[in-house]
Structures are given as C-alpha cells and as structure tokens.
Amino acid sequence: MTTTISPIASDAIDAPTAAADSSAAPAGVAHPKAIRSYVIRAGRVTTGQAKALETLGPRFVLDYAAQPFDAVAAFGRTAPLILEIGFGMGDATAHIASVRxxxxxxxxxxxxxGVGALLKRVGEQNIENIRILQHDAVEVIDHMLPEGSLDGVHIxxxxxxxKKRHNKRRLIQAPLVAKLAARLKPGGYIHCATDWEPYAEQILEVLSADPHLVNTAPAYAPQPAYRPLTKFENRGLRLGHGVWDLVFRRR
Incomplete structure (x- = not known):
C-alpha cells in the first residue's frame, strides 16, 4: 500500500470531500495553521486505474499553473463551467457530466x-466534458479562477x-464561500450535499450569511435531478439516515 495525498470523505468509495480552509488551531488542538482541501491517507491504485491514468491522463488531467484558467483551450469549446471540489471515486461526477x-x-x-477511477469511467462512457486538476482546490480557486468565471460549484x-473541536477544519466556512461567490457569474450556483445534519445546519448558516448569495429554497433544497444517489446514500437511507442538499445562487 502506498501513501498518497487525498481528501477524506464520509464514504471512501462514493463520496467526495475536502477539509477546511481555516486559520490558527485553538489551544490544545494539533493541526496545521493553514488547512488545505485535503488530508493525507493511504490509497492503492488498481491495475485498471493505473491504465486509465497512463492512457487518458495526458488528455483529461491538466497541469496546475498559477495563472488564469483558459477553459476554451482546455475543453476545446465555449460552455458553462462548473467547478467540483473533491469527487471521491467519481461515480456522481461521471453521471452528472453524462446527463449535462x-x-x-x-x-x-x-x-x-479516485482520479484513476474517474478516468476509467470517462473512457468507458466516452465522456468528453470533464477535465481534472489533481491539485488542492483552494489553490486552484485562488490562483486559476478569476472572479466571474464560474457558472456553478459542486461540493x-x-x-x-x-468532533466539535475539529469543526474548524470543515471546508465550507465563510472565507471560502466568499471566494466562491466572487467567482460565480450572476445567476451562478453553489450546490452542496451532506449526510451529517449538524454540518448541513452550518452550511445553511454560512451560505445564508453571504450577501452575494440567495437560497433557492426556504431552507434545504430538493435533490436536483442531475445528482444521483450513491451506494453510500442508498445504504444510509435504508438505515433511516438523512441527506441534505443546499442550492444557493449568486445575486
């Protein structure tokens, strides 16, 4: 087993993730002052994933560069641009790209x-409208995505x-939301989903507090048709667990 840099998800197979973009640790809590959109955990690349990385990676995996992202050059066309932060093993990502x-x-x-797994699906399903950056999403937002460049964000x-003492590590907090809101075009959206109700409450509070965003629902949104149920969600729903979607738009 090798060690790779990777996000931690609520389900390692089906769900994407990210950690928080935060500041100094509280007294007695040992974690870095600057939290990226991932943490380190072990991972193993399968033979099929390795083949996909080798054969499809050069076409679909982009190099990180601290300069404005040229979407037309990367995709070969002009189209609405959706940023996804953390896609886990890529099941939902491949489905959404296929139906949109x-x-x-x-x-x-x-x-x-996860990158290898999504590339494998890209090849099997002949998906053309995905590009991957194998890099910290916070740095991508800061250095590659100008204001007004996005039509949507998926998290x-x-x-x-x-654990309460670790809540500061959560990704969706006011500073990051402000960055995302600034990068949305008018009418662009942020779509978040979580299976942890206290986090859903925090996300609702943080998104509602941003002056540039407006909720599309009285509180939580119906699950949009494009987002599929993952194996993890189906298992949770059978056990009576909830899932909360939140969809906010840029004013």
Missing amino acids: PEDNFLCCEVHEP FFPDPWH
Missing part, C-alpha cells in the same frame, strides 16, 4: 485512485469533521 453534456466540468481531486459530501 452542454456543460464543462473542472474537477479537483488529489487522491490518485458533495465533504468531510464533516464530527
């Missing part, structure tokens, strides 16, 4: 087995950091 062929999907994930099942 009119959109371009820029997907950030540092977990190499599905980020790590909930269940």
Whole structure:
C-alpha cells in the first residue's frame, strides 16, 4: 500500500470531500495553521486505474499553473463551467457530466485512485466534458479562477469533521464561500450535499450569511435531478439516515 495525498470523505468509495480552509488551531488542538482541501491517507491504485491514468491522463488531467484558467483551450469549446471540489471515486461526477453534456466540468481531486477511477469511467462512457486538476482546490480557486468565471460549484459530501473541536477544519466556512461567490457569474450556483445534519445546519448558516448569495429554497433544497444517489446514500437511507442538499445562487 502506498501513501498518497487525498481528501477524506464520509464514504471512501462514493463520496467526495475536502477539509477546511481555516486559520490558527485553538489551544490544545494539533493541526496545521493553514488547512488545505485535503488530508493525507493511504490509497492503492488498481491495475485498471493505473491504465486509465497512463492512457487518458495526458488528455483529461491538466497541469496546475498559477495563472488564469483558459477553459476554451482546455475543453476545446465555449460552455458553462462548473467547478467540483473533491469527487471521491467519481461515480456522481461521471453521471452528472453524462446527463449535462452542454456543460464543462473542472474537477479537483488529489487522491490518485479516485482520479484513476474517474478516468476509467470517462473512457468507458466516452465522456468528453470533464477535465481534472489533481491539485488542492483552494489553490486552484485562488490562483486559476478569476472572479466571474464560474457558472456553478459542486461540493458533495465533504468531510464533516464530527468532533466539535475539529469543526474548524470543515471546508465550507465563510472565507471560502466568499471566494466562491466572487467567482460565480450572476445567476451562478453553489450546490452542496451532506449526510451529517449538524454540518448541513452550518452550511445553511454560512451560505445564508453571504450577501452575494440567495437560497433557492426556504431552507434545504430538493435533490436536483442531475445528482444521483450513491451506494453510500442508498445504504444510509435504508438505515433511516438523512441527506441534505443546499442550492444557493449568486445575486
């Protein structure tokens, strides 16, 4: 087993994730002052994933560069651009890209087995509208995505950091939301989903507090038709667990 840089998800197979973009640790809590959109965990690349990385990686995996992202050059066309932060093993990402062929999907994930798994699906399903950045999403937002460059953002099942003392590590907090809101075009959206109710409550509070965003629902949104149920969700629903979707738009 090798060690790779990767996000931690609420389900290692089906759900994407990310950690928080935060500041100094509280007294007695040992974690870095600057939290990236991932943490380190072990991962193993299968033979099929390795083949996909070798054969499809040069076409679909982009190099990180601290300069404005040229979407037309990367995708070979002009189309709405959707950023996905953390896609896990890529099941939902591949499905959404397939049912929304009119959109371009820029997907950030540092977990190499996950990148390989999504590339494998891209090849099997002949998906053309996905590009992958195997890099920290926070740096991509800061250095590659100018204001007003995005039509949407997807953040599905980020790590909930269940323990209260670790809540500061959560990805969806006011500073990051402000960055994302600034990069949305008018009418662009942020779609978050979580299976942890306290995190859903925090996400609702943070998104509602941003002056540039407006909720599309009275509180939580119905699950949009394009987002599929993952194996993890189906298992949770059978056990009576909830899933909360939130969809906010740029004013």
